[in-house]
Amino acid sequence: MPSPGRMLGGRYRLGGVIGTGGSGTVYLADDLSLGRRVAVKVLHSSLVGDEAFIGRFRTEARLVASLADPHVVAIYDWGVDGQAFLVTEYLGGGSLRSILSSGRTLSPSQMLTVALEACRALDHAHRQGIVHRDVKPANLLFGEDARLRIADFGLAEALTGTSSREIFGGGGVVGTARYASPEQAQGSPLDGRSDVYSLALCMVEGVTGHLPFAADTIQDTLLARIGRDVPIPDALGPLVPVVAHAGSADVGNRPAARELGRMLLDIAGRMARPDPLPLVGPGEVGAAPLPGEAEHAAPSVFVDPTGPSTVVHSPIRPTGPPNELRIPVRHRRRWAGTLMAAVLAAGAVVGGLALWGANRPTTRAVPSLVNTAGDSARSLLVELGWSVEERYDRRDDTVEGQVLAMQPVAGTRLDAGETVFLVVSLGPARLPIPDDLVGTSETEAARRLEEAGLTVGSVSREWSEEVAAGLVVDVLTSEATAPQGSAVDLLVSDGPLPRLVPEGLIGMMPADVVAELITLRLAPTMGEEHDEWVASGRVSRVDPPAGTRVEVGDDVRVVVSLGAIERSVPTMEGLSLVAAESRLAASGFRVVAVEGLPDGEVDRSAWVVVGQEPEAGRRSLPDVTVTLVVGPA
Structure with a gap:
């Protein structure tokens, strides 16, 4: 492994390690030519001597660099300087794997956001004939802006030896067994829906922290998913039916990335607004390999149905029947043992159940299933050939369906047909x-x-x-x-509905108004006042006024008219008719009769009041008729 400070390609100065994976080590580096920070992935040194790999690596790097999509990690450069290396943009937000490794999980809403961005990247690649083949949490990276980018497009393809332009027609697979699709496990031809299945597994793990179908060995891991849909826990909430569709074992029932994106958008409006992603920064990438799963770049073994098996990147050749690999007892090169484990791992992926069935042992070790989902545990044990009996218990700090204990304990070797007892939680007390x-x-x-x-x-x-x-x-x-x-x-309760003070109460009898207010559960209070216009004994005013919004129990004042107040009739004799009428109006008298005024239009100011009835000084109500007798001035 190169040490920090080393120069690669004459321009990239390596800094600290920010991630490790199955194919190499990732460094933070300085691009001295352009003065920017970059990420440099240095592949394992065992690959440098393979000229065919270097050619494929160059082709795939150029092809993936053409994927101009905001959700695909940008590739800046590649080269060979003692070791093959790939230069990409630096992303400081870490990966979904680093989030999960920190003990955190995502909410369904957060997972939906990540999956939507992944669908956009996958759809863009699939429409250009590129299948990722290794979609996993370690390859779902985030910038400091929390935007997703998918890494390692084309790297698995370079490791297989299959031309990227034949992806949709050929078989063979290199990738992480935990996230392989059933068709990958069987060595069948792949299309973009294989990546969709892997994304469904990532979504389940992203929300629950647990990966479906994960067993102790690569063979058991692959075997567990053949013909079985991904089990979707209720914790995924509204995502359950969509992820179940994406995790279908039957590739014909599985949506393409674009269709999956549309399905996610359809349910987005029914989900809560997501909180910011709990980014933890760059760190270790990937998970500990399964027994038999390559720790270094995994050479591929792929089976040609018309011919014998071919081993890629390895001097080992099969000497027996086509689906059988024989392992030499001793190796002259130190890395040959690791490479052989990788060959066997890839052979299990590609050969599928044919290779496994031919060599299936009569006894096997019981996998560790404590704290997994009971349904998945039972199905896996039955698939592995054992009988299962379940017992139930309640225990605090557990969830319903969680395996609490098992007998015999993990690691015990059992013959096919023997019984494994599971204690399954019914949830807390x-x-x-x-x-x-x-x-x-x-x-x-x-x-x-x-x-x-x-x-x-x-x-x-x-x-x-x-x-x-x-x-x-x-x-x-x-x-x-x-x-x-x-x-x-x-x-x-928010209490009773608010009320509106009714219209039309003015002029009603007080008893009727009070009854209507009580029906509305309002509290009427009474008052009296003189009113020039409302007859005595009728309601002249309510406070607050009609149409006002009030709460149940609020006071509403009901004011009853006492009628108009008597006032003195003013003296009008000697005044002009115009002046007399003005004085009467100012005193509140509203009804005036005039006698002695000729018919037709006349100048009322030219006529003088010579008599009045009632006489000046008499107290009268404002609606009494005041008669004025006039003559010429």
Whole structure:
């Protein structure tokens, strides 16, 4: 492995290691020519002497560099300087693998965002005839802006020896067995839907932290997925049906990357807004290899149905029948043992069940299944030839369906047909839900639930004519008990619907107005005042006025008219008719009759009041008729 500070290609000065993987080591480096930070992937030295690989590596690097997509890691350069190397953009956000390795997982909404960006990158590559073949969390990288880029396009292809332009027609596979599609495991021809299956596995692991079909060895890992759809836990929420479609074992039922992206977009509007991704920065890439899975670049063994097996990147040749590999006892080169393990691993991928079935042992070690999903554990054990008996228990800090224990313990060798006992969790201990929550305040209900070992879940609200605002209307579960620590959903009252002060109350009888307000659950209060226009004994005013929004129980003042106030009739004799009419109006008298005025249009200012009825000084109501007698001025 090159040491930090070494120059590659005369311009790239290596810094610290920021990741390791099956094919090489990734360094943070300085591009001295352009003055920028880059990532340099240095491939294992065992590949340098293989001129055919170097040619394929050059071809694939150029082809992938043409993938101008914002979600594909940009390739800047490649070369051979003692070791083959690839120069890409530097991404400081780490990978999905580094997030999972830190103990974190993604929410379904966060996973949807990552998967959408992955679908865009895969669709772009697939439409140009490129299948990734090694989609896994370690190759899902993030910039510091949290935007996804997929790494290592073309690298698996360079390792297989298959021309990238024959991807959709040829078989053969190099990749990580944990994320291989069923058709990869069987050595069948691949198209872009193989990457979709691998992405479905990444989505399940990204949300749950657990990878389906992961067994102790590469053979068992591959065997577990043949003919079986990816099991999708309920933890994926609204993503379940979409990921189940993408994880179909039958490639014919599996969507293409573009179709998967559309399916994800269809459900995005029904999901919560995602929180920012919990990026942890660059770090170790990949996971510990399975027994038999290559720790270095994995040469490929692929089976030609019309001819004998061919071993690529290895001096070893089969000496027996076509589907049988014989391993020399001793090797002269130190790396030959590792290379042989890689050949066997790839042979298991490509040869599929034919090679496995021919050499299947009569006994095998029981895999470790504690803390896995019970359904997956049972299916795997049956697939491996054992009987399974399940027993159930409740245990705090577990989830329903989780394997708590197994007998015999992992590592014990059993013959086919023997029985493995699984203890499966029914979830945490169930506790009674308090039956006195309805009618209490939301705060009090939370206190009582906490005392009972439970928590408040989601709180819904609705208008209620019977229950005061802020009090619990209902407990939203039909169960009388709940697992310890689980959330109990509540329905809380927002109180009665607001009211509007009715229209049309002015002029009504007070008793009728009071009755209408009481029907609306408002509180009428009474008052009186003189009113020039509303008859005595009728409602002259309400406060607040009609149309005002009020709450149940609010006061509404009802004012009853006492009628108009009597006032003195003013003196008008000697005034012109115009002046007399103005004085009457100012005093509040509204009805005036004039006698002695000729018919037709006349100058009213030319006529003088010579008499009036009632006489000046008499107290009268404003609606009395005041008669004025006029004559010429």
